[in-house]
Amino acid sequence: MSSDQYKPTIGLEIHCELNTGSKMFCSCPNGNGEVKPNVNVCPVCMGHPGTLPVANQEAIKLVMKTGLAIGSEILKECKFDRKNYFYPDLPKGYQISQYDLPFCLGGKIEIEDGTGAPKTIRVTRVHLEEDTAKLLHPDGEDHSLVDFNRSGVPLMELVTEPDIASAVEARRFAEELQLILRYLGVSDADMDKGKMRVEVNISLSIVGPDDGKLGTKVEIKNLNSLRAVEGSVAYEIERQRKVIESGAKVIQETRGWNEAKLETFSQREKEEAFDYRYFPEPDLAPYRVSDEEIRKTRSEIGELPAAKRSRFASEFSLDGKTVDIYVKNRDLGSYFEKTISELANWVKEQDMKEDVLAEEFVKLCKLTSNYLVTDVLGLLKNQNFSQGQFKTSPENFAEFIKMIYKGEISSKIAKIVLQVMMETGADPSNIIADKGLAQISDGVEIEALVAGVIKNNPKAAEDFKKGKENAFQFLVGQILSKSRGKANPQIAREILKKKLDEI
Ligand SMILES: [Zn+2]
Numbered sequence: 001m002s003s004d005q006y007k008p009t010i011g012l013e014i015h016c017e018l019n020t021g022s023k024m025f026c027s028c029p030n031g032n033g034e035v036k037p038n039v040n041v042c043p044v045c046m047g048h049p050g051t052l053p054v055a056n057q058e059a060i061k062l063v064m065k066t067g068l069a070i071g072s073e074i075l076k077e078c079k080f081d082r083k084n085y086f087y088p089d090l091p092k093g094y095q096i097s098q099y100d101l102p103f104c105l106g107g108k109i110e111i112e113d114g115t116g117a118p119k120t121i122r123v124t125r126v127h128l129e130e131d132t133a134k135l136l137h138p139d140g141e142d143h144s145l146v147d148f149n150r151s152g153v154p155l156m157e158l159v160t161e162p163d164i165a166s167a168v169e170a171r172r173f174a175e176e177l178q179l180i181l182r183y184l185g186v187s188d189a190d191m192d193k194g195k196m197r198v199e200v201n202i203s204l205s206i207v208g209p210d211d212g213k214l215g216t217k218v219e220i221k222n223l224n225s226l227r228a229v230e231g232s233v234a235y236e237i238e239r240q241r242k243v244i245e246s247g248a249k250v251i252q253e254t255r256g257w258n259e260a261k262l263e264t265f266s267q268r269e270k271e272e273a274f275d276y277r278y279f280p281e282p283d284l285a286p287y288r289v290s291d292e293e294i295r296k297t298r299s300e301i302g303e304l305p306a307a308k309r310s311r312f313a314s315e316f317s318l319d320g321k322t323v324d325i326y327v328k329n330r331d332l333g334s335y336f337e338k339t340i341s342e343l344a345n346w347v348k349e350q351d352m353k354e355d356v357l358a359e360e361f362v363k364l365c366k367l368t369s370n371y372l373v374t375d376v377l378g379l380l381k382n383q384n385f386s387q388g389q390f391k392t393s394p395e396n397f398a399e400f401i402k403m404i405y406k407g408e409i410s411s412k413i414a415k416i417v418l419q420v421m422m423e424t425g426a427d428p429s430n431i432i433a434d435k436g437l438a439q440i441s442d443g444v445e446i447e448a449l450v451a452g453v454i455k456n457n458p459k460a461a462e463d464f465k466k467g468k469e470n471a472f473q474f475l476v477g478q479i480l481s482k483s484r485g486k487a488n489p490q491i492a493r494e495i496l497k498k499k500l501d502e503i
Contacts, residue, residue: 025053045152047091059154067104102127342398391425412485
């Protein structure tokens, strides 16, 4: 049997720690990056008897904001429930979560499938709960330690419908959600820091007479990178296919992901569905959401990644790959926009017909993008683009692009100028003046350069006379190199042509 006779059905459960000042049910700091264990704690988040929870309004708002951004229905009446289970990371013996009345129901996120076609992934629900404490297992010790800093941190859970059909789609969904959460300011969603954690539910059904009958569901937990999401799903599709083809049965179980071996491994077999004995949290009143609250929250949502993507593609005529870089790197995107707004004002002042103006604007957008994405990011290497690390103002950068566009500096000189701009943030015209990089457009000076180059390369001059076009390019290169990139290439070409014709 070939692999296309199997159909993967994949759903995701994604947990995100919310960017609030304090924890979900107490006033302890939501200690972002706190490394010392058990400092952000109080009797509430340590689960002491007799303490009472108070719901964090900011966290509720962030969950609603997420729901509104992805088109969920915001329930007018919601409540918190107790999810009962015993585990050392849960001091109360139950987790406050939401069962049948979560804040958000439904919704959808658009992604691209493996072929680049648009695909809608439906969201089942988005609810709010509290995070558990963290268990630490010291190497070589026979005990575990509990750090309660994370206990009670607001945690949002988003569950998708089983609409995902491949490893690439699973990764793209997680990636798009991560971007949306960052745009909304809901969560940092850094997977390596555990701020966003992905769980995959995956089953393989055989396409054919039994079509529609789902295979056995396997869960993959603790995925802490987008690469792990894609890698584990791809691996699991193959593993389950091989199991089925060998005549064996896929076991319902929870599996982990071994990053080093790039394979999933069995963690535990699923016993009978665990009964969490959910019941309404008696210490918290049901939450009623007013239309005003929804309206206000909606009004605080800015431009989302999908909208930005289509705006950048249509407004600046950029290709999909470049647009994606700007959407993912928001600082770079907004820097590009500021630079372009300077250039748009300038190009409008030029005496051009409307259609020419539009064409020149597109050229400027491409030129700016080439320098920002290739050169600037290249020079920054692994550093993140931010105003702090890139000292040049958008005004100066626009000035720099104008010089290249007008042919006032060659690409070689541009690289030198850019390097200095990166280091000092100085005005490009000052750099050119200071370093003596101004272009040589003086005919007499260029004539001298041309004469010297022809004299030193008689073979090339002869070849050109015999009709070898390459020889001409070679001589132009020699002239530019002799002038250290400063000779105006246009003038150099004209003079060279004239001189060679005279021979
Ligand atoms: Zn606390």
